[in-house]
Amino acid sequence: MISFANAKINIGLFVSRRREDGYHDIETIFYPVKMYDVVEMHAADSYSFETYGIHIPERGDNLCTKAYHLLKSDFPQIEPVAIKLLKNIPVGAGLGGGSSDAAFVLKALSEWNKLNLKAEELQKYAAKLGADCAFFVENKPVFATGIGDEFSEISLDLSTYWIVIVKPDIHISTAEAYSQVIPAAPEVDLCRAIKLPIQEWKYYIKNDFEFGIFDKYPVIQEIKHKLYEKGALYASMSGSGSAVYGIFEEEVNLDELEALGKVFHPVEL
Structure with missing residues (x-):
């Protein structure tokens, strides 16, 4: 199974306050763009992850691996897979590449294992992986608040630009x-x-x-x-x-x- 995990841009970003939990409340607009990482998933005897393309700095488990284990903790029947990730979206760029990869892994695992998870359910899992991760479940322009994890749909079309x-x-x-x-x-x-x-x-x-x-x-x-x-x-x-x-x-x-x-x-x- 192959998925194309797209990037996003932020239109405006206001940091309104620092919260008691150490995070910050923000206001921003997430807008999806067709700039892709490629997530390839194959059946395997045990879970594995490889990445190609743009170098990913080593910072513990990557989000794709975290997504796999997060879903498997609630659905033990999930089959082991080998994930190969071709990175095209730059890292440390503010384009959401890592969050998108994780969201598309969640969606692919749900489809692969016939879990039939609804978008709302996938968003709840995605939100545990990163503040903007849930956005990539539906990939529609949204006004994001909270720590970037509370969404309101907006009407915005830049397709003619x-x-x-x-x-x-x-x-x-x-x-x-x-x-x-x-x-x-x-x-x-x-x-x-x-x-x-x-x-x-x-x-x-x-x-x-x-x-x-x-x-x-x-x-x-x-x-x-x-x-x-x-x-x-x-x-x-x-x-x-x-x-x-x-x-x-x-x-x-x-x-x-x-x-x-x-x-x-x-x-x-």
Whole structure:
């Protein structure tokens, strides 16, 4: 069985407060993009996991393995599988690649073993793996609150626009990103702001992570400026970075940005 685990971008990201449990409440919009990792699953005598493509830093069990064991703990009848993951979505980029991989493993295991889990059930399992993991179960644009795990569906369609993503050779951990942020109540209603013409988003829709990250990694800010110079209607760092995306009315030549990072051209879902 082969699954194509897509990425997401954040449109706006406000860090409103630090919670007593150490997490932060946020407000953001998750929007899916067709930029894929490939998750391949085969029957096996025992569970195994291999990865290819972009290097994944070693930090204990990967999310795919955690997803497998999480589901198997409630469904012992799940058969052992060998998972091979081809990484295309950059790591430490704010694009949700790891969370997406885990969500698609959960969905594939449910289908493979005929568990017939509903989307709501899969989302509950996914939420145990990562704050944004549950988003990838249904892959629809949502307004996310809480720690990024409470979703409200929104109407947003960027299919007529051209999106480009630029990822510099910088890895930013979530902990590093939050260490640069001073939580504050959002000054803008994000759900109302996205109803404005896209060219007006830059006046209202912000990513709170940018301010501290730009100071530490000026090249990320330079990428954003270059995207605007090239005619982007809106440009922003995605999530906690380091990837930056631009939304254009039509395709443009961005060869010169390759000196600042790897350029990706996903197609909208």
